[in-house]
Amino acid sequence: MSAPLLVAGVDSSTQNCKLLVVDAASGRIVRRASAPHPDGTAVAPGRWWDALIAATSGMLDGVAALSVAAQQHTAIFLDAHGESIRDAILWNDVRAADAGLALRAHWGRERWTTEIGLVPTGAHPVAKLRWLRDNEPGNAARLAHVLLPHDWLTWNLLARPAEATTDRSDASSTGYWSVPGSGYSSRAAELAFGRPIASPRVLGPRERAGTTRAGLVLGAGCGDNPAAALGLSAGPDEIILSVGTSMTATAVSASPLHDPDGVVDDMADATGRFLPIVTSLNGARVLVAVARLLSIDLDAFDELASLAAGDAEGLCLLPYLDGERHPPFPSSTGALLGVTRSNLRPENLARAAVLGVAAAAADSIAHLRRAGVTADRVTMIGGGSRSRSLRQAVATLTGLVVVHPRSEEYAAYGAARQAHWALTGRLPDWQRDDGSVTAPDPDASWRAEVLERHADHGARLFGG
Template sequence: MPRPLLVAGVDSSTQSCKYITVNAATGEIRTSTALPHPDGTAVDPKAWWDAFTGVGATALGGVKAVSVSAQQHSTIFLGANEEPVNEAILWNDQRATSSALELRREFGPDWWARELGMIPTAAHPVSKLRWLARTAPETADRVQRVVIPHDWLTWRLLGAQGDPTTDRSDASGTGYWASTGAGYRTDILEAAFGRQLSVPRVLGPGERAGVTSGGVVVGAGCGDNAASAFGLGTVQGEAVVSIGTSMTVSMVDTLHVVDVTGHVADMADAAGAQLPIVATLNGARILNSAAHMLSLSLGELDELASQGPPDAQGLCFLPYLDGERTPLLPASQGALIGLTRFSMTPQNLARAAILGLACAIADAIDDLSRAGLVIEIVTLVGGGSRSAALRQAVADLTGRTVGWPESREYAALGAARQAAWALTGELPDWPPAKRQAVDPAERAEWTTEVRERHRNTAAVLYGAELT
């Protein structure tokens, strides 16, 4: 029996680097390896390369093609010798908030939404470039090139020869590339940084970035959200909620979104369509923090949250623990409101944490609906998707069926699918991941009150800051 043709996918996420090998014909995962990344919102990119090498993504034993997905927005500044001149600033770093607000004022939110499909936050590279130019001009003077993690890892894998490449999904998250077809906006890049910089060439979804010295084909690569949707086999009408360090809600669609609130960004997917997305800073860490506060495991927290009243007996937990990006509340903290002698129980505290995250997900789904997208089903992925209480709460609060696939590294799988595409020239027709599902409860009158409580409490605490 002939040995199957193998391809590889890499996901260099915030927390770790995952490497998988996959049967190119069937999409079956054959091997999987992972190594952690250092914590923090600023990291020496060499730590990412060390993990990339450590999982075997440079050895590539037995594979014919590889593609790389990675955390989006995190920004690497390269000097004349192609080495980083500064730590990479991650997507969840808030230092560029004032720069993002400056850029909003200079061009106007409507202009950003119309011309770029997004409105700058501290997460976006365009804001980080403005911050670096304003606060560290001597360092900024040394910068010759700006790249995103998947661009940099792909380029290094190819021996750092020639110019780096990227793809539509990661380019569309920079703040200076328009997914509507306008491409790079050098006027915005110059306005942000004060001069032009070298930027990666944008490849099409099935293009090759190159071939390694060992003869392995390297695909275009993509951002992690686009890779997850591609690995899942997402269909139109399906909102994918990724609950990891952050929380994102995205959809594969052909619609170009213009959202003047800035909540929905018009990003590109990994296969030539669009990936409108809502991103928050706070995801599974909400549940991790609540479990730590109650001295519970995540499984115990989930069980406890299912034992009390579904509305947490009036407790309202606003989960802005690390500040927030959507809504734009960079200096905010979390809040627990509605404490009484009767509501102060472990069950209600656990349930309030679940509802805080579930309401954030429901708000994001509403944002996508207001932008003109039709959402028929909701799929949860990532570490937070393991919570049965959260799955049911999202179904109840949104009134939609909520599904979840088996636990797999979907971003790495999406990258592997892209690698197979680059190798063969044909989009692989791998079977989509099977989902289990739960429907909204028939009687869930409490949901309207819970959502109103969260909205009203946030409005009172944050007022005009809620945009």
């Protein structure tokens, strides 16, 4: 019997590098590995390369094709020789927040959303370019190229050819690639930096980036959120809520969605369609932080949260522990409000953390629906989706059914699916297991009060 055809996908995320090796015929995962990334919001990109090498070492025997998915918005700054001139600035670093505001003021919200598809924040590389120009003129003078992590890792796997490549999904996350126009905007890049910069060539979804010296076919690669949608074979009937280091709400769309308010970033997906997205900086780590405070593990935390009253007896945790991108509170901190002698109990604190994350998710989903997304269910993935209490709170606060697929590595799985596409010219129809389904609590009379509480407290404390 001949050996099965194998393909592989990498997810180079904020916290680690994950590898899945998949049977191309069935979609069955046959091998997996991971390696940690350093903490922090500025990281030497070589550390990501080291993690990729560690995760793939001895794991690619028999693999015919591989694609790399990675964290979006993170900017890697290179000189004319392709060497990094400083630590990469991650998506969740808030140092460029003022630069994003300056760019927004220069063109105005309407022009940004019409020409580019998003309004710049400190997360976007276009704002990081402005920050570099204004704060590190020596490094700015040396800058020749900007790559995102999936671009850079693919380029290194190919031994650094003369031309680097990217895909539509990651190009659309820069702030200087026009989603409506499907091409780079030299006007936006020069507005930010004052002079032209080199950008990688944009590949189509099924194109090959190249072939390694060992004969491994490399797919175009993509951002982690588009990779997750690809791994889920997501359709327009679902909103994907990914609760990991950050929290993103996305939905596949056949055409661009223009949000004049600029809350929804109109980005591209990994199939030739579009992937509007709302991003919050604070996700599962809010639950981790409160569990650590209570000296319990996450399973015990989840059980504790389920023992509290639905509204945590008025206790309100604003979950902006690392600043926040949406709502636009970059210099915010977390806050615990509504504290009384009677409600300050461990179960209410755990419940308040769950409600804080769920209320933020509900707000993001409401913005997607306002912008035209008509999905009737939420698919929750990421580490935070393991929390039963969070899944129930999201269902109740959104009024939508929540589906929790059994597998959680959908970004790496989507990258493997793309690798299959690049290798064979055919996008495989691998089946997914939707696992559990959670319906909204019909008796949650506190729903509107909780949503209003979080919105009002956030606006009052951090809305300026």
